Amino acid sequence: MVQDHVSIHIEDMLRDMPATSPEHSIFRVHHQLREVNEKAYEPVILAIGPYHYGNGKFKFMEEQKLRYLQQLLNRRQEGSVDRYVMTLRELEQQVRNCYAETIDLSQEKFLAMMLIDGCFIIELLRKCILEKSRDEDDSDRLRYYSCRYLDDPLRESDWLQYYLRRDLLLLENQLPLFVLSKLYDLTKGPDEHHEFNVVAIEYLTCEEGGPDRNWTRGNWEHLLHLYYGWRTHGLPEKPLPHCTLVMPSAIELRESGVRFRAAKGRHLGDIKFENGTLEIPVLDVEDDTESEFRNLIAYEQLHQRRDIYYFTHYVNLMDFLINSSKDVEILRRTGIIKNYLGDDKAVAQMFNKMCDEVLIFGSYYSEIFQNVKAHCDKRRNVWMAKLRREYFHSPWAFLSVVTVIVLLLLTATQTVFTVLSYMR
Numbered sequence: 001m002v003q004d005h006v007s008i009h010i011e012d013m014l015r016d017m018p019a020t021s022p023e024h025s026i027f028r029v030h031h032q033l034r035e036v037n038e039k040a041y042e043p044v045i046l047a048i049g050p051y052h053y054g055n056g057k058f059k060f061m062e063e064q065k066l067r068y069l070q071q072l073l074n075r076r077q078e079g080s081v082d083r084y085v086m087t088l089r090e091l092e093q094q095v096r097n098c099y100a101e102t103i104d105l106s107q108e109k110f111l112a113m114m115l116i117d118g119c120f121i122i123e124l125l126r127k128c129i130l131e132k133s134r135d136e137d138d139s140d141r142l143r144y145y146s147c148r149y150l151d152d153p154l155r156e157s158d159w160l161q162y163y164l165r166r167d168l169l170l171l172e173n174q175l176p177l178f179v180l181s182k183l184y185d186l187t188k189g190p191d192e193h194h195e196f197n198v199v200a201i202e203y204l205t206c207e208e209g210g211p212d213r214n215w216t217r218g219n220w221e222h223l224l225h226l227y228y229g230w231r232t233h234g235l236p237e238k239p240l241p242h243c244t245l246v247m248p249s250a251i252e253l254r255e256s257g258v259r260f261r262a263a264k265g266r267h268l269g270d271i272k273f274e275n276g277t278l279e280i281p282v283l284d285v286e287d288d289t290e291s292e293f294r295n296l297i298a299y300e301q302l303h304q305r306r307d308i309y310y311f312t313h314y315v316n317l318m319d320f321l322i323n324s325s326k327d328v329e330i331l332r333r334t335g336i337i338k339n340y341l342g343d344d345k346a347v348a349q350m351f352n353k354m355c356d357e358v359l360i361f362g363s364y365y366s367e368i369f370q371n372v373k374a375h376c377d378k379r380r381n382v383w384m385a386k387l388r389r390e391y392f393h394s395p396w397a398f399l400s401v402v403t404v405i406v407l408l409l410l411t412a413t414q415t416v417f418t419v420l421s422y423m424r
Contacts, residue, residue, distance in 0.1 A: 024100040025221035026051075026174045027302040032357040033294070040294040045160065046167040048117050049175050050103045050110070064154055065120040072123050072187060081115060087182060088114050098176045098221070100302075118175055118183045121223075122196070124164065125203045127155060165204065166288040171295045171302070174222035201230050228296055232310045235269050235364070245362075245369040247320035248376060250327035253278065256376040262335035268314050273368045276375055280331070283318075286340045290350050297358060313364040315354045322351045 028051060029041045047058045073079065088095075088111050095114060096103055103110060154160050167173055177197070184196040197216040204227045215233050220226040247253075250260065263270040263279040272279045283289075293315055300309040322328055325344035331337040332344065339347055363369060 025098050025176070025225065025303070026171070027100040027298075028172055029295075029298050030302070033298055033301070036353055036356045037290065037294065040291040041170060041172060041298070043167045043170060043173055044163045046164055046173070048121070048168065048173045050099065050105055050113060051101075051172045053105065053109075053113055065116050068120045068123040069116055072119050075189075076187060084115055084119075084183065084186060085111060087186065088118075088179070091179060091182070095176055095179060114175065114179060115183075118179050119187070121168070121175070121180055122184045122187065124154070125196075125199050127152065128161075128203050129199050162288070166291060169204065169224050169227060169292055169295060171224055171298050174224055177220045177222050177226060180223075197226060201226055205230060224295060224299055228299060228311075231296070232268060234267065235310055237308065245366055247317065247369055247372060249323040250321045250330040251324075253321075253372065253376070254330060258372065258375065260331060260334040260336060268310055268364075271314075271317070271365060271368060273371045273375075278368075278372065280336045282336060282338060284338045284340060285347050285350070290354070293354060297354070301358060308364065309360070310364055312355070312358060312360060313362075315351065316358075316360050316363065317365050317368075319351045319355050322348050324348055 026049065034041055043052055043058065045058065046061050047053065047055055052058070069081070073081070092107065092111060092114075096110070105113065154164065180200070181196040184199075195216065197220060200223060201216060204223065215229065216226075218229060220229060248256065254260075257276055259277045261277050261279045263272070263281045266281045268281070270279065270281045293311060296311040297309075297315060300312050321331065325348050328337060328339065328344035328347045332339055337347065341347060
């Protein structure tokens with residue numbers, strides 16, 4: 001029997017279809033999210049990994065990558081990359097499995113990309129963070145380089161440093177962390193004792209001394225996942241019950257008697273509502289804040305194994321609180337938002353669009369939602385808030401109220417004495 005040519009074509013397509021892998025951890029952002037703000041997911045100056053490989057607009061940084069690799073070889077007094085290529089060749093298939101899409105690069109180009117990009121990242125971190133401090137009283141502390149590499153154009157520009165960090169936190173711009181750790185260990189000097197994860201998180205967070213070392217030893221997938229772990233460290237991992245919740249805006253909450261206060265900590269778990277006061281960690285809103293949040297949310301949305309979405313829930317909470325520039329002003333005046341964009345309206349627009357095309361199930365802050373609603377439903381709280389707002393919003397208003405009360409008391413007293421005199 002002669003097989004139909006359409007059947008043959010379909011069978012060929014089925015044979016060429018790659019097998020699914022449970023190891024996927026590096027994704028392309030789907031077009032629904034991308035269309036809301038495409039620039040938030042695109043590299044500005046640096047392409048890492050296969051998704052943006054070969055883009056001509058990153059030519060300058062491709063030259064810097066090769067320069068960093070040459071400096072590494074010179075520092076190690078090695079004339080060849082053979083040792084590193086052999087190690088990466090053994091990891092090739094494992095690395096390919098980390099990407100959600102089939103990577104259409106030859107083995108030669110794929111291995112070269114892994115080596116050049118990986119060595120660039122570890123050398124960049126080495127140049128930005130010193131190895132162990134010589135101070136015996138601070139032997140476990142890392143500190144920043146002070147212009148150790150004077151011939152490095154990347155270290156001479158604050159602008160380049162700013163966007164390098166931004167681009168390293170893009171979901172599409174990742175190498176598996178086990179590749180970076182392997183290359184870091186292979187190129188360690190005799191006086192380098194810190195693990196790669198510790199050096200990486202200190203670079204990404206710009207915090208000297210670094211976090212508790214124990215959590216950095218987890219099974220991290222890439223730099224964005226490591227940073228995500230630092231931001232969510234200590235939060236419960238169990239999924240929360242799914243329920244539909246809403247929160248009034250900051251203006252509406254203030255009219256219901258809710259007060260706002262900047263929390264002492266900066267952890268996502270430091271949001272609290274007690275005694276009519278909503279405490280929220282301080283948020284520095286800068287040029288790269290939207291890109292950082294969007295990529296963290298995209299990672300949560302695309303990672304199949306996660307049941308709880310910390311950043312999605314945090315941004316959703318802020319979206320409820322912020323409907324206009326007036327809401328941003330309230331949060332800014334109470335110290336919760338530090339607006340380095342300069343325009344409250346721009347901050348409001350950022351949060352109002354952040355959850356577009358994002359799936360939200362329940363909330364990590366469901367108890368806070370419920371407690372705030374219960375507070376706002378009490379008419380006494382609304383009445384007291386109105387009284388404070390209309391009559392006690394300034395010292396002069398307060399004095400006016402006191403004066404009126406005193407006059408009423410004096411009038412009442414005079415009336416009583418008049419009645420008593422008449423009765424006598």
